[in-house]
Amino acid sequence: MNKKNSKRLELNKIYCQDALKGLKKLPSNFFDIVIADPPYNIGKDFGNNEDKRELTEYIVWSKKWIDECIKVMNKNATMYIYGFSEILAHLSVNIPLEKRWLIWHYTNKNVASLNFWQRSHEAIICCWKGVPIFNRDEIREPYTEGFLNSAAGKIRKGTLGRFSKQGKETIYNAHVKGALPRDVIKVPALAGGAGMTERWFLCKTCDNVFKPLKLKEHADHKIIKHPTQKPLDLTxxxxxxCMPKKNGTILIPFVGSGSECVAAKKLGLSYIGYELNPDYIKIAEKWLEDTNFHPGLF
Structure with missing residues (x-):
C-alpha cells in the first residue's frame, strides 16, 4: 500500500492494542518516521507487569517489534528508539540499518546512585533506510557565547589554501538560525516542577482528565500519570x-501519555499509535483535543 491508498488506514488514531499485534497489520513501506519509546525493562509501573523481563526475553521481544517497524518504514524513513545505553547496546547489534547514537542529556536532574555513576542522560538510536531526510537548518542550536564573542565573523587562521576557495582565507560565519545540531541534545526532563504545563493527569475517582492547576481539587483521589513522559521540545x-515537507506520517508503537502524537499534530503530520493502557489513552486523547496545528514550527 502507498500513500494514495492511505484511506484504508484510520490515521490520527491511538489504538488500544499490543504494539506487536498492531504493527503486523500495517502496510509495508508506508511511514516516514518511527519514534519508539518502549518500556526500558527497569520495573516501572505502566499499569501492567511487562516492564521487568529476563534480559534475553526482553531482547527477543524488542527484536520482534523493531523488525516490524523496519518493514513499514518507507525507503528514506528514519526511526528513533529511546532507552538506556546498556540496554540499547544489546538491541543495536540486531538492527540491520545504518545508525547513529544520540544522547539526551537531562539538564535539570540526575538519577541518584550511591554505588555507581549517577545517570544524567538517556540514549537514542537513530537508524534509517536509504538516503534519509535531514533538515539540519530546522534544528540548529544557539551558538555559545564564547563563539559569538571571540570567533564569529573573524578569519580562521591557517586556512589559506587549505579549506578555502580561490586562495582566500575563510571566515567563521554565524548562521542566522544558529549552530549545526549536535548529537548531544540538552533538554530538561519532566522532573519535579519542570514541564508541568505539558503534563495531564487522570483522576480514577471521578474519571476526569485534568491539567496540573487542578491537582489540589483531587488531593484525596486516585491519580494516574505517566512515569516516563518525554518532553515536547525533545520530541x-x-x-x-527528518520530517518531509508535506504529508508526513509517523508511527508511534508505544504512545504512553501522547507526547509524540501531540508533537505530530503541532507539526501538521499524521500518525498512528498503539498503547495497551486505556488510562494513558484517555490522557493522550484529552491532550490532543487541547492541541492545535502550529504552521510556524516548521
Missing amino acids: IKLIKS
Missing part, C-alpha cells in the same frame, strides 16, 4: 530533523 526536535 519536536527529533521529528523536525
